[in-house]
Amino acid sequence: MLDWMYRLIFPSETPDVTQSLVVLLLAISIGFFVGRIKVKGITLGVSAVMFVGLGLGHYGYRINAAILEFVRNFGLILFVYGIGIQVGPSFFSSFKKEGIRFNILAVATVLFGGFITFLLFKFSTISIENAVGLMSGSVTNTPGLGAAKETLTEIQKQFPSKSFSDPTIAYAITYPLGVFGIIITIILAKTLLKINLGKESFTCDATTTPATTLIIHQKCRVTNEAFFGKSIYQVLKEVNIQDIIISRLKNSGSQVVYAPSLDTKIHNKDVLMVVGSPAAVSQFIEAVGKVSSDLFIESEQDIVTKNLFVTKSAATHKTLAELDLYNKFDLKVTRVFRSGMELLAQPTLELFYGDKIRIVGNKEAIVEAEKIIGNSEKKLLEPDFLSLFGGLIIGMIIGSIPFFIPSLPVPIKLGFAAGPLLTALFISRYGGVGVIHSYINNGAVYFMKDLGICLFFAAVGVHAGEGFYDNFIHYNGWLWIYYGCYITFIPLIAMVLIGRLVLKLNFYQLVGLMSGTYTDPAALAFSTKYLDSDIPTQAYATVYPLVTIFRIFVAQLLILLLV
Structure with missing residues (x-):
């Protein structure tokens, strides 16, 4: 009465499709269990599937060719x-x-x-x-x-x-x-x-790759009079730092925070939010002023920071310059997250499907930008x-x-x-x-x-297990x-x-x-x-x-x- 169970579970020299699948699943499931066993902190991991397959093959289990x-x-x-x-x-x-x-x-x-x-x-x-x-x-x-x-x-x-x-x-x-x-x-x-x-x-x-690609943000108070009344573009050109983005600006004596353009002029005691690599940010602050402890510039009252996912074709394979979010919506992109990497949002950077971009700007404007960029996390979860x-x-x-x-x-x-x-x-x-x-x-x-x-591993293990012992002896x-x-x-x-x-x-x-x-x-x-x-x-x-x-x-x- 249980012949069907016997044929399914026990070894066969001429397995059918169902028997072959059972052998594969046995090798994988037992292999995963064995692979988790630790010996002095070392495990075989997924490679244990191959060794279990060898054992199954040695004891007569087969997979249809x-x-x-x-x-x-x-x-x-x-x-x-x-x-x-x-x-x-x-x-x-x-x-x-x-x-x-x-x-x-x-x-x-x-x-x-x-x-x-x-x-x-x-x-x-x-x-x-x-x-x-x-x-x-x-x-x-x-x-x-x-x-x-x-x-x-x-x-x-x-x-x-x-x-x-x-x-x-x-x-x-x-x-x-x-x-x-x-x-x-x-x-x-x-x-x-x-x-x-x-x-x-x-x-x-101090020298590894991640330190050079890490993106940070730091507040800077403008104190160097050589830059008073100059545009952000002029300042960046004079200090000779290109890989920097000024994401927020708060004028001295004001509590209003906004996302500046390259044409925006800076003045004495203005506070800037500087985004870039640690070295570039440190160099910029040293040249322009000093580190600020101002808290108003981080306020989400006037402008907010939000991450958006690129899920629409209208934004895919477009550069940030082509999207032109600043001129269209007064929004500034500061960073792009892709495959575990954090990239500075340069105008020439091309966006890929699934990228996560960090935007700074007005709430209403960000809602409008979402219509172009997509930001559908549900779509990204769908295969x-x-x-x-x-x-x-x-x-x-x-x-x-x-x-x-x-x-x-x-x-x-x-x-x-x-x-x-x-x-x-x-x-x-x-x-x-x-x-x-x-x-x-x-x-x-x-x-x-x-x-x-x-x-x-399961396939090659079961197949090789058929003659593993004999070959080990034969070939020493x-x-x-x-x-x-x-x-x-x-x-x-x-x-x-x-x-x-x-x-x-x-x-x-x-x-x-x-x-x-x-x-x-x-x-x-x-x-x-x-x-x-x-x-x-x-x-x-x-x-x-x-x-x-x-x-x-x-x-x-x-x-x-x-x-």
Whole structure:
């Protein structure tokens, strides 16, 4: 009577659709539970789904072949697209600061790891597909594994007589090594390099990227007679500070506060509300007067401050100068919040769908401006599947474009890993393509990333688990772990020495670069707790996209050149 339950729950060599879905859900749900278990403050996180999948596969659970291929590829696409959307804006802006140095060091480390993988293939009996699996596992890079499997599938279609090993086995064997290898290196580097965390934190607070992009406001009382009777435009020109906005002005002896234009003249003891970077604001106040303690200028009686969301096409992809809110409504935009970044509202700044802008002005005027800008938070909460799946389609098309290179057995493609990632990076950088926009709320991005990686890990884990134990014995898994140590530790040690002794990088930033170069969120989570700082996260996000792309290309090229 309960045969249907038995077929649904227990292993089957020929599973149908329902049984396959149950196995996927089992791997993901049990994996999430296991991933939350802490051992000395360290968790496996979402990667535990793959290890649970290996266990299920080893004990006879299977997934229908067609479903497995779909789930694996779809999960990978969702994961990398979510990453691109999340870090795109900060990724491109980082190149204006320390990002170039960070990415050169990170990419060089990736290439060095690829070279070591080549040497292992050349001077051992390991096949190139297993060597690439070792490399991807030793640096915990899932997109690289996905690209390798996709490339092997393409070669198999061209040459049906050839057979290849599944790189997932080697990946699964060395993955824990990649996770714990970085953590061990971080701890040893701190001890052997005699890092003073207090000193590192102080110097980092003064030099890191967030300090240069932070936007603050400060009250200034005009006391320098050299600027009496001059317009705000003239004052800014004479003090040679462009990245400043005067959002409010209160004349001396008056309690009336208003949003001034660039033509507004300032006088003795006027109070200004100055908005900009800390350095620019401090420089302006020092030149024009002194810090004021006036409270009337912050009053919401005459003018108010309100945040509005850009949700209408009339404001999307328009610059602040084109919107001209000051001349139309006597409103001043002071800041724009986008993807976790805070931007000064320059006239040339282009607005994207989902941006949050801070406006100062009259209440009635702000209501009128809302009709143009939108400010519909409900609309932002609604999933825009046209933008999401439209972006995924573009990414798949770009990833499927073949590049014919002489002497390679098959054309090289960006694939389902690099194609959607590059597409998401550029869509998030430029705010969209046509009707496809880049805005996806944070909750949806995290859900998409986690769902994608869970589907991928569950699929590859169950599939690899079928022969995991036999392969571990056959190929001597302990020897593979030994080989993986070369790929994990040698580039990592070189990175620490060059980054610290040659480039003189701050240790907090260096730790973030180590985690980002090895695309290891578990190591990042450990480092932020170990150092009690979010600075590693900023360096991690700076290099993650470019590193992921190079990991994908290195994995593909090694297989195409050496298979």
